[in-house]
Amino acid sequence: MADPMPITPSVVTxxxxxxxxxxxxxxxxxxxxxxxxxxxxxxxxxxxxxxxEKFKVPVAVFFFPAPPDLPQIEETFRTLGPDQIAEIPPxxxxxxxxxxxxxxGLEELHGGRNPAERLITRDLGFRPTDPIEQIATEVRxxxxxxxxxxxxxxxxxxxxxxxxxxxxxxxxxxxKDSFREPDYSGFCLYDDEFPIIYVNNTTAKTRQIFTLFxxxxxxxxxTSGVDTRGDRFVNELAGDDRRIEVICNRMAACLLVPEDTFxxxxxxxxxxxxxxxxxxxxxxxxREFIFRKFLDRDLITPAEYDQxxxxxxxQGQRGTGGDHYNTKIAYLGTEYINLAFQxxxxxxxxxxxxxxxxxxxxxxLTRLEEYVSRRAP
Numbered sequence: 001m002a003d004p005m006p007i008t009p010s011v012v013t014x015x016x017x018x019x020x021x022x023x024x025x026x027x028x029x030x031x032x033x034x035x036x037x038x039x040x041x042x043x044x045x046x047x048x049x050x051x052x053e054k055f056k057v058p059v060a061v062f063f064f065p066a067p068p069d070l071p072q073i074e075e076t077f078r079t080l081g082p083d084q085i086a087e088i089p090p091x092x093x094x095x096x097x098x099x100x101x102x103x104x105g106l107e108e109l110h111g112g113r114n115p116a117e118r119l120i121t122r123d124l125g126f127r128p129t130d131p132i133e134q135i136a137t138e139v140r141x142x143x144x145x146x147x148x149x150x151x152x153x154x155x156x157x158x159x160x161x162x163x164x165x166x167x168x169x170x171x172x173x174x175x176k177d178s179f180r181e182p183d184y185s186g187f188c189l190y191d192d193e194f195p196i197i198y199v200n201n202t203t204a205k206t207r208q209i210f211t212l213f214x215x216x217x218x219x220x221x222x223t224s225g226v227d228t229r230g231d232r233f234v235n236e237l238a239g240d241d242r243r244i245e246v247i248c249n250r251m252a253a254c255l256l257v258p259e260d261t262f263x264x265x266x267x268x269x270x271x272x273x274x275x276x277x278x279x280x281x282x283x284x285x286x287r288e289f290i291f292r293k294f295l296d297r298d299l300i301t302p303a304e305y306d307q308x309x310x311x312x313x314x315q316g317q318r319g320t321g322g323d324h325y326n327t328k329i330a331y332l333g334t335e336y337i338n339l340a341f342q343x344x345x346x347x348x349x350x351x352x353x354x355x356x357x358x359x360x361x362x363x364x365l366t367r368l369e370e371y372v373s374r375r376a377p
Contacts, residue, residue, distance in 0.1 A: 004042035005352075007062040012051070013037045014067035019055040029054060045352055058101035059356040060108060063349075068104055088226065091180050092187070098359070099189050099198045102175055102336075105357040106194040109343050114193045116171035118142075121195050121219050128221070128243040135247065136254035139220070143170065147261050151282055156205035159284035163212055167197070168335050172219065174212065176201040176331045185227040188215035195219045201330065206286035213252035218244070257283050262293065271299035273308055288312055325371040328360060337372050 012033065016026050026033045030051060035041035043051060052059045061068060088096075106114075124142060126135050143166050153159040164174045172195055179200040185207055186199040197215040199208050211227045218225030221244050265282060269275045276290040283290075288309045295305040329337065337358060344354045355362040 003044065005045055005048050005062070006042060007036070007048065008064060008066065009037050009039040011062050011064055011067050015051070015055040015057045015061065018057070021055070026054075056097055058104060060101075060349075060353050061104055063353055064104075064108060068107065089181050089184075092184050092226075095177055095179065095198060096187065096189070098177070099175065099187070099196060101359070102173070102332075103189055103191060103194050103196055105340075106173060106196070106336075108349075109339050109357070110194075112193065114171045116169065118169075119171035119193075120216075121171065121190070121222065122192075124220055125222075126220055128247065132247055132250040133254050133259070135217075135220075136251045136258070139216070139251065140255050140258075143167075147258070150284065153284055155281065156209065156284045160205045160209050160212075163209055164333065167212065167216065168333070171195070172197060172216065173336060174199060174333060175336075176208075178202050183229050185229065186211035186215055187226045188218050188224055190219055190222055190224045204286060206280070206284065206289070209256065209284060210252050210286070210289070213255050214248045217248040217251040221247075253289070256285055257289070257293070271297075276308075286312070325364075325368050328358075328364075328368060329372060329375070332358065334372055334375055337368070341369055341372075 016023070016033070016037075023034055023037070030036070030043075030047065032041050032043070033051075036043055048059055048062060052062070120139075120142060124138065126138075145163075145166055150159065153162055167174055174197045176199045179202065181200075182202070184200060185203050186197065188195065188197045197212060197219070199211050201208070203211070214227045215225060223244065225245075225248060227248075262279075262283075265279055266275070269278075271294040273287070273291070276287045276294065279290045280287045291300065291305055291308055294300045295302065340349075340354055340357045343349050344351070349357065351362055351365070355365055358365070358368065360368060
């Protein structure tokens with residue numbers, strides 16, 4: 001007989017009610033759920049997994065000492081109305097719930113308090129009417145990354161990892177996954193203590209970098225956000241909501257490629273695809289990004305831009321496979337994984353909770369730890 005799991009009864013009640021089930025409704029699938037909620041009995045781990053799936057919450061939540069005080073995901077998307085939220089495809093909605101799982105996992109692992117010495121979303125605040133270039137400058141100064149450091153990274157893969165570390169150091173956790181929706185580059189979930197960014201790992205590394213800062217801008221306005229290709233969401237917004245979406249794109253662009261630095265690097269060069277490729281590598285952004293700057297300055301025609309952008313997009317659609325454990329590390333980040341293992345060895349979470357927090361099967365934990373240890377400096 002499987003061992004009973006010492007879950008918190010009130011959390012079972014919270015999860016059931018949050019999912020919209022009465023006790024009678026839930027009893028059809030879980031015969032002893034009334035006893036679980038009363039603390040008179042406890043489910044086995046397989047039953048707990050089924051419970052988590054039925055109520056759409058992570059297994060780890062049932063071990064929390066009390067129900068989590070978190071708003072519904074939709075409540076934090078201040079710049080998106082119900083019509084825009086309804087357009088989000090099922091796969092991305094699933095990842096939104098998964099992201100909330102990681103957010104709750106961070107709350108549990110850190111005891112409800114972000115351990116970062118500086119939390120950027122607490123220290124910086126802006127109004128929609130603030131000049132975008134000023135916002136970008138203040139954010140970059142806060143992050144403490146010079147243009148010389150950015151240039152020294154040399155390629156987009158290194159730059160992505162370095163920017164991810166920079167954000168971690170100011171209290172922002174970055175997670176990744178395969179969205180299977182090419183029009184969606186990423187999203188963020190705001191929280192006073194644990195704001196997170198979630199990035200589509202199947203997009204180009206340069207696009208992922210841009211997404212980091214688009215979403216960071218959302219978080220600085222204390223709102224969750226979604227980064228899509230094109231402007232279909234933006235065009236449906238009005239007032240400050242529309243202004244914030246515009247700021248998110250412009251701030252990312254200004255931070256990654258400041259105008260004065262771009263002018264100095266571009267000086268006396270022709271506005272060609274070769275020049276775009278050279279500058280893109282220097283700044284660790286996409287060729288399309290640089291070509292767009294040429295277009296904005298009327299140095300190339302819209303037809304030239306569209307032709308090059310389509311060709312580069314097709315080149316970037318070649319998918320590649322990868323090792324399961326390396327992929328898991330890329331998705332979760334070494335800092336989050338190491339933290340989870342640390343709490344496990346401190347006996348603050350058990351083996352099954354560790355697997356749930358790391359979104360993997362218990363049998364994979366040993367190999368995952370081995371892979372992470374190989375990356376230690």
